[in-house]
Amino acid sequence: MTLTTALIAGLVLGGTYALVAMGLTLQYGIARIMNLAYGDTIITAAFAAFILQGGLAVNPLLGLALVVPGGFLLSYLIYRLILSHLVARASDRGALEVDSILTTFGLLFVIQGVLLVLFGGNYTSYSFLNVAVDIMGAKVAANRLLALALALSIGLTLYLLLTRTRWGTALRAVAVAPQSAALVGIDVNRAAAFAFALGGGLAAAGGVVISMYQTFTATAGVVFTMKALIVVIMGGVGNLLGALCAGLLLGVVETLVSTYVDPGLTLAATYAIFLVVLLWRPQGLFGRVAR
Amino acid sequence: MTPLLSIDELTKRFGGLTAVDRISFSMEEGEAVALLGPNGSGKTTVLNMISGHLPASAGRIRLGGTTISGLPAHRIAHHGVARTFQLVRVLPSLSVEENVLAAIRFRVRPASAAEADEEARSLLERVGLAGRGGEPAAALTYIDQKRMELARALGSRPSLLLLDEWLAGLNPSELRIGIDLIARLNDTGMTVLLVEHVMDAVRALCPRAIVMNAGRKIADGATAEVLKDPEVVRAYLGESDAVA
Amino acid sequence: MRTVIGFALAGVVLAGLAVAPLYLGPYGTGLLIGMTGYVTLASAWAMFSGPTRFVSLATVAFFGIGAYTMAVLYESLPYPLVLAVAALVGLVVALVVGLSTLRLAGVYFVIFTFGLAELVRQLVTWYEVNVTGTLGRYLFVSFGSEVIYWQLLGLCAATFLIAWVIGRSRIGLALKVIGDDEVVAVHCGISTARVKLALFAVSSVIITLVGAIQAPRWTYIEPLIVFNPTVSFLTLIMALLGGAGRLWGPLVGAVPLFLLFEWLSANFPDHYSIILGLLFMAIVFVLPKGVLEFAETGLRRLRRRPPQDGSATVAGKEVEG
Numbered sequence: 058m059t060l061t062t063a064l065i066a067g068l069v070l071g072g073t074y075a076l077v078a079m080g081l082t083l084q085y086g087i088a089r090i091m092n093l094a095y096g097d098t099i100i101t102a103a104f105a106a107f108i109l110q111g112g113l114a115v116n117p118l119l120g121l122a123l124v125v126p127g128g129f130l131l132s133y134l135i136y137r138l139i140l141s142h143l144v145a146r147a148s149d150r151g152a153l154e155v156d157s158i159l160t161t162f163g164l165l166f167v168i169q170g171v172l173l174v175l176f177g178g179n180y181t182s183y184s185f186l187n188v189a190v191d192i193m194g195a196k197v198a199a200n201r202l203l204a205l206a207l208a209l210s211i212g213l214t215l216y217l218l219l220t221r222t223r224w225g226t227a228l229r230a231v232a233v234a235p236q237s238a239a240l241v242g243i244d245v246n247r248a249a250a251f252a253f254a255l256g257g258g259l260a261a262a263g264g265v266v267i268s269m270y271q272t273f274t275a276t277a278g279v280v281f282t283m284k285a286l287i288v289v290i291m292g293g294v295g296n297l298l299g300a301l302c303a304g305l306l307l308g309v310v311e312t313l314v315s316t317y318v319d320p321g322l323t324l325a326a327t328y329a330i331f332l333v334v335l336l337w338r339p340q341g342l343f344g345r346v347a348r
Numbered sequence: 349m350t351p352l353l354s355i356d357e358l359t360k361r362f363g364g365l366t367a368v369d370r371i372s373f374s375m376e377e378g379e380a381v382a383l384l385g386p387n388g389s390g391k392t393t394v395l396n397m398i399s400g401h402l403p404a405s406a407g408r409i410r411l412g413g414t415t416i417s418g419l420p421a422h423r424i425a426h427h428g429v430a431r432t433f434q435l436v437r438v439l440p441s442l443s444v445e446e447n448v449l450a451a452i453r454f455r456v457r458p459a460s461a462a463e464a465d466e467e468a469r470s471l472l473e474r475v476g477l478a479g480r481g482g483e484p485a486a487a488l489t490y491i492d493q494k495r496m497e498l499a500r501a502l503g504s505r506p507s508l509l510l511l512d513e514w515l516a517g518l519n520p521s522e523l524r525i526g527i528d529l530i531a532r533l534n535d536t537g538m539t540v541l542l543v544e545h546v547m548d549a550v551r552a553l554c555p556r557a558i559v560m561n562a563g564r565k566i567a568d569g570a571t572a573e574v575l576k577d578p579e580v581v582r583a584y585l586g587e588s589d590a591v592a
Numbered sequence: 593m594r595t596v597i598g599f600a601l602a603g604v605v606l607a608g609l610a611v612a613p614l615y616l617g618p619y620g621t622g623l624l625i626g627m628t629g630y631v632t633l634a635s636a637w638a639m640f641s642g643p644t645r646f647v648s649l650a651t652v653a654f655f656g657i658g659a660y661t662m663a664v665l666y667e668s669l670p671y672p673l674v675l676a677v678a679a680l681v682g683l684v685v686a687l688v689v690g691l692s693t694l695r696l697a698g699v700y701f702v703i704f705t706f707g708l709a710e711l712v713r714q715l716v717t718w719y720e721v722n723v724t725g726t727l728g729r730y731l732f733v734s735f736g737s738e739v740i741y742w743q744l745l746g747l748c749a750a751t752f753l754i755a756w757v758i759g760r761s762r763i764g765l766a767l768k769v770i771g772d773d774e775v776v777a778v779h780c781g782i783s784t785a786r787v788k789l790a791l792f793a794v795s796s797v798i799i800t801l802v803g804a805i806q807a808p809r810w811t812y813i814e815p816l817i818v819f820n821p822t823v824s825f826l827t828l829i830m831a832l833l834g835g836a837g838r839l840w841g842p843l844v845g846a847v848p849l850f851l852l853f854e855w856l857s858a859n860f861p862d863h864y865s866i867i868l869g870l871l872f873m874a875i876v877f878v879l880p881k882g883v884l885e886f887a888e889t890g891l892r893r894l895r896r897r898p899p900q901d902g903s904a905t906v907a908g909k910e911v912e913g
Contacts, residue, residue, distance in 0.1 A: 151698070170863065290703070328711050454766065504780065
């Protein structure tokens, strides 16, 4: 693999990380739920795309239009039926954090268990747009380029919606100061439910995108949650552009490590980055206090 | 002689807002000084920086010649700074005595278990909670929680005591008891810096006052003089309890 | 006096448990090993995570480190020395995790521990494939399963003793203060990061030792077996069911859940993680503080009803004015 190929592959992977990290930062930053089952939402969406493509011959691009609303709806239901009760009973933010960590940790095992029953524990993938495209002398699979384009355009659309529209401003207000947001007439609970659902939709989008170019297993959710969390912390909680930069960075570093060092050490590389962030700038590399 | 506390160009910024803007002052050992100012003028932020609850953005705090700014809060406590909180902070699942023991057993020269129990009892007696050590702290009334918090602060054997609106919310007779308590502490040589809105208490306790407005120090001197200062009166305009 | 009786009682129970394998068959002994292992894991977990509310999801990382150290070294070193090395490796990992996260907010710690088992698993796999060239090891020890059981029982008793001593010590007071209000804790002069680090280290070393002692039960070991995330999950759910804030809480939770898990994995091998997940969520919802505390508040309420209403509310009223 040439350096250009590796860099492009890294950007593709990083774009996906950025996309899913944006969803997680919405869930944690606005809905205040630390969702450990997040990666399992991603994997569920990947399997959904796999069924649609393999079983029903639905193009993954069209699949996106089905799976993303599905992820949104599912997450909305999870929030309304389960998590909102925790929010209601929590005495402070710390209590909610512990409760949500525990609950979603249980949820992780439920989702993973269902996936294992349905699909088994093997690596799964399907072939889509697997043709080489020539970019600056490097051969890159078309599905990867499409994945990068999708990740970036979905991410940027979200960013514009959040910064340029009225409800985007309302959501950001809830993230910064939930009490004050309530005072100016924003329904904080509705905003939180919506943000959580939106995060689930992004996770689903990420899952479909990942399934286009990568193999995945029913138990891979943990690693995706982990990487998304690290990207969120690197970027600064609630900071969408930070998540974008951090995601791209992580993707490139991982790909370089797996190309030039050893594919078995990618998670180690991720942790090494995480460790540096923790020791050096736990509030995130890109400014903005985590709060 | 070096002052007990000396604060030099102390600054705190929250994002774009400068809550405390290059404050400097010093306190001699045994002094009782009031830190005054309208709400939001940065008084509590100054206390928070002295006790290490918040890191300073710039400037220096020295206690008895040692620089304490930049140290973690527990080290500052070990250097001799103790405080009470604007909104009383009790340890609700602990007993009253355990609340005080927490300070006694973790100060720089902790007492042994047996001595500590004895000391906790005598501190509780001193603040008017004799015989109440076994009660759950959460069950105390507001004034008793404040008393207990003071006993806890004293349990650290501080050289500097920071009281953040310790007298707020007390009724007149409780107020008298509270003022007496602080006066007696100060008489025994305790250096006290208090943030307070109750002006009767300030006049009774503190010969010297420092006034802040919008993060800056606008006056520092004899309390009676300071309270007549036109700039101080202007800063306080509208806060009727203060000018009374 | 009550302490003496308590210790005597615990001694009798312990002696009874120690001779149990002589009367039970190999299956019964196997059950006892698993149960003692989980009681120890849950108690060690609760020792740190209960009072600090820092949820550790890394139980199996340490457990697996212990098991793997045993598998790698048991042929080349005397057995007690292998245990010592395992404890040391566990300690070093705990210090790395603790020093980088425990001075920060709880989430950082949770996140770090969440992926830790997977990280260690991948590192061990990488090491085995690239350095030793094998994946999977056989492990044959000369002693029988009852010896494994006695070691675990000893470790379990030691864990309870440590937890009991901590509860009575200065560190125990510090933990209670930290659990109630960390800001007050630091202003009292408590170095919260150091207290947490010490406790996390003790808890992690115990967990590592459980893994090391239990390892010979498998005879064949590979990363996927010893780093099974279900171990972390079960430990957590057991400690929470009983109540992580009580000395006996994890014991109360571990025994029934272990038996339930045994039954589930025998009868519903494919579905047990779903069932346990749902059960776990139910526990978080219904019994957030565990069975023991729930029962205690219930009892207190029952007891309070017949005589005149509580004396606690009368206290703290003699303020004049």
